[in-house]
Amino acid sequence: MPIPPPPTNWDFALDQVAPGDDLIGVGADLDVSTLYAAYTQGVFPMGIGEHGAPPIGWWSPDPRGVLRLDDLRVPRSLRKSMRHLEVRVDTAFEAVVAACADPDRDGRWITPEVAHAYAALHEAGWAHSVETWQDDRLVGGLYGVAIGGLFAGESMFHTVRDASKAALVALRDLLAADGDPRRLIDVQWRTDHLATLGVSEMTREDYLRGLPEVLSAPLPALWA
Structure with a gap:
């Protein structure tokens, strides 16, 4: 079980943030x-x-993109692709982050400083990767932060079709394994692409109101 770190000196209170300000x-x-x-x-x-x-x-986006575990859509074509992919967890965290930070990607935002910070968070037991492999080659994956029943997704990548989607399905299955209904995947912002997978939106007020209950769930057994 990872140990919560000491309190931070920084204040993240949102009571003065106007609705709609991200x-x-x-x-x-x-x-x-x-x-x-x-x-x-x-x-x-x-x-x-x-x-x-x-x-x-x-x-702190308003509205917030979220994926409830029961809402994930897995079309037949994705299930077919998954038969050719192997899923691993936390075996190549830094490689997943590096792939997500590829300077050739549009919209890239992961800097060496950010990569280093999440590597430290991974070492502390709070950040994790879900990876897809093909012929022993990393072809897709995602990484994020797991605290209680929350998985806050940070980024995902793929080099073969459906490899990142397969990682998302595997993450959902990992979180849903014990049937705890409090768990939630936070995707930050809803996009048209994520919406096809079942991602929806909620106001920041509703997200923050429900967050304590989400965090009160235990970590999945694999990470606890």
Whole structure:
């Protein structure tokens, strides 16, 4: 069982943030204690410079993109693709982050500083990767932060068809294994692509209201 880090010196209170404002602050640091505190309060970091460059911005989207475990849509074509993929968990965390940070990707935002911070969070037991492999080659995956019943997804990638979607299905199955209904996958923002998989939106107010119950669920056995 990972041990919660010491309290952070930074304040992520959202009571003064106007509805509809996604960016709630700038600055702070990316220490394990800071990241842990942020996620437990519905906040996550992303640089506001070009391609995620500093300064670090702290975000709490309104509305928030979420995936309830029962809402994930798995079409027949995806199930067929999954037969040719092997799923592994936490065997190549830094490689997944590096693939997500590929400088050739459109919209890239993961900087070396961010990659280093999440590697430290992984070492502390709070960040995890779900990977898809083909012929012993990493071809897709995702990574994020798991605290209680919350999995806060950060990024995903694929180099073969459906490899990232297969990782998402595997994540859902991992979280749903014990049938705890409190668990939730946070995807930050809903996109048209994610909507086809079952992602929906909720207001920040509703997300924050329900977050304590989500966090009160135990970590999945694999990560506990």
